[in-house]
Amino acid sequence: MSQSSDEQHPISLYLKIWCLLFVLSTLSYLVDYFQVQGIVRWTLILVFMFLKAGLIIGIFMHVSWEKYSVKLLLFVPPIAILVFIILMAIEADYTYLNRLTFWQ
Amino acid sequence: MSNNKHTDQTSSWQSAVSDWSADKETFNMPWGKLMMWIFLLSDTFIFSIFLTSYMKVRMTTTADWPSSSEVFALTIAGNHIPLVLIAIMTFILITSSGTMAMAVNFAYKGDKSKTFYLMILTAVLGASFVGMQAFEWTKLIVDEGIRPWANPLGAAQFGSIFFMITGFHGLHVSCGVIYLAIVANKVRKGDYDKKGFHIVEITGLYWHFVDLVWVFIFAFFYLW
Secondary structure, eight states: OOTTTTOOOOHHHHHHHHHHHHHHHHHHHHHHHTTOOHHHHHHHHHHHHHHHHHHIIIIITOGGGSOHHHHHHHHSTHHHHHHHHHHHHHHHHHHHHHHHHHHO | OHHHHHHHHHOHHHHHHHHHHSSSOSSOSOHHHHHHHHHHHHHHHHHHHHHHHHHHHHHHOOSOOOOHHHHTOEEETTEEETTHHHHHHHHHHHHHHHHHHHHHHHHHHTOHHHHHHHHHHHHHHHHHHHHHHHHHHHIIIIISOOBTTBOTTSOTHHHHHHHHHHHHHHHHHHHHHHHHHHHHHHHHHTTTTTTOSHHHHHHHHHHHHHHHHHHHHIIIIIIO
């Protein structure tokens, strides 16, 4: 059937990704352990998060080997989520400023 | 077909256009796999909305947000270790994803026995994850007095968001454990010998997705 995802990959590939995920998780845990704060903390958390998500989606879920149509199906709709997050962040700022003004 | 293969490599867009415009099925995969992808896409929206609502309440609350590092700390052998239970849960879930990926690999090689044992191992790791979550919930409810509507440590929204998001994720893990056990048992009995082992990959997609959601919950709820 789908020649793309039936492709065989050596077990060693999965073991390597597994190790990488372990290392990345440890690194993101260490961000908290050493109490890194502020913009460095948020940047590191996001970088490790996106690397882990990319490895899981790309290798474990085999998306790297899927056809372009499938990638479009999976990655175009979530753009709506991104827009929604931005809208809600703007809205949240507004609510917070109002609460500061009228509650305190 | 060889010509088609050639265009796949030259331009991704051309392959997408030919998939959608040619007189054939657009998505060249077993229907169950496509349906699982569409289900996971809808699940992505649900979890994204939960995390967005978390972002919103956290940005708007004027009360102090509790430090998750301290709330989820444990004292093990006299040492106070921050966030350690969550770290262990993260490692367990990643390990279960690794065993699942290998189960899929062995399924396509036709090694039913290894597939069965790796899937059962995945299910056991998933069950232990849920067990630790139950422990975590008990600690927060009984020892810390956190409720969905109240939180003695600070912002009340912490309780609502915590129980909603981790509860929904835990429900997904629990369903996944049952799903894995059923499929693993059917693999062992030989139900898929004629149909092919795509079902193992489909189950794997669900399980990796549960792990993927945890990556985001771990980053945004526990570490942020």
